[in-house]
């Protein structure tokens with residue numbers, strides 16, 4: 090009997106006893122960055138990336154290839170490009186797309202201001218697309234503006250949540266071992282069916298890993314492997330690490346990746362990706378208020394209730410009066426949610442001022458920005474006409490803002506004299522604000538909600 094945990098055991102995050110259970114060449118924790126004498130942000134190698142993006146996404150079951158499917162109205166591939174281009178030590182990103190999608194890809198690059206991207210034509214299979222990307226980086230290419238990197242990262246265009254940390258780890262491991270790839274514990278057990286559709290045998294789950302992306306290679310190793318490999322490999326192969334092993338005798342180092350590295354494959358993966366993105370951009374709210382009212386400012390009370398209701402969210406406040414420093418810093422730190430407090434007033438001056446600052450900042454280029462314009466009113470004193478006036482104004486203005494990817498909603502908060510009732514309406518306001526930010530539902534744009 091083979092060693093290892095019982096076959097029904099759950100794989101753990103870290104992948105237990107990998108080095109003990111697998112062949113010595115197969116797996117061990119990747120070299121720590123410090124051992125390699127480098128750390129993220131200061132990668133001592135010349136590194137480029139190849140992104141295969143020429144598939145048709147058959148398993149997704151929609152006419153649009155999945156890399157172009159919108160998530161919060163932005164194509165999936167743009168998120169992956171953003172994840173790679175924010176890593177400053179990746180000097181070139183070569184994307185393989187089919188000729189019919191070349192124009193669409195160029196528009197995406199332009200619209201979302203992606204940098205360091207070169208396009209090549211995709212092949213009929215993933216391996217052929219990757220090979221085309223590598224050829225563009227090889228030094229024997231005439232008229233190429235690209236130069237051969239020491240290490241090349243290969244990453245699927247449909248894995249948008251890749252972090253600098255894992256990219257760095259595979260690059261450093263590839264420098265040392267010639268090849269490296271991210272792995273994850275298996276979710277299901279792998280079984281082998283017999284020809285008559287019955288179970289032939291099952292593999293011991295804890296001894297195997299799912300091979301994910303990113304992977305990295307010494308450029309010369311992977312280019313050599315692709316040049317040598319057979320048509321059968323190019324047509325049916327699914328594993329670049331295997332090509333490096335088969336044709337260059339390079340045993341890849343395996344690096345534990347994060348759960349978010351999975352490949353968007355089915356429709357449900359698009360929903361999962363959208364939820365992850367929404368969650369990530371909802372982690373900070375900025376409450377914008379003027380500074381006129383001093384310590385009793387109702388905006389500060391709302392901020393306190395929001396902090397209490399949303400205890401995992403970072404809540405900051407910015408003063409509109411000094412729209413220079415505070416607010417600019419919050420925007421530059423990429424806060425995508427703003428609550429603008431208009432005290433006892435039915436006009437939108439402060440909100441308008443905030444919106445023009447946001448428009449100028451281009452913050453909404455990559456993600457929709459939520460702005461909730463809050464108006465405190467004593468409902469006994471305010472007339473219906475006054476409220477309707479607000480409603481009409483915000484609808485028209487929100488439509489305009491929507492074109493700039495800014496989702497504007499209005500929120501009327503009852504401001505009674507009674508302290509307890511005030512707390513109740515503040516709490517209700519916080520619940521509505523949280524829902525607007527979490528859901529980012531463009532169908533609610535321009536609505537005036539009441540707390």
Ligand SMILES: Nc1ccn([C@@H]2O[C@H](COP(=O)(O)OP(=O)(O)OP(=O)(O)O)[C@@H](O)[C@H]2O)c(=O)n1
Pocket residue numbers: 140141142143144145146147148149154155156185211212213214215216218219245246247352353354
């Ligand atoms: N001829 C191909 C096929 C696939 N890919 C890319 O390889 C990555 C991973 O492949 P996969 O998930 O299989 O994508 P599709 O082939 O598009 O999906 P499906 O297998 O469901 O058709 C994707 O970014 C895909 O666009 C590619 O560049 N060229």
Ligand SMILES: O=C(CO)[C@H](O)[C@H](O)COP(=O)(O)O
Pocket residue numbers: 215245300301302327328329352
């Ligand atoms: O799984 C992989 C790693 O080895 C690759 O990411 C690849 O996506 C698999 O190929 P495909 O799903 O296109 O057949």
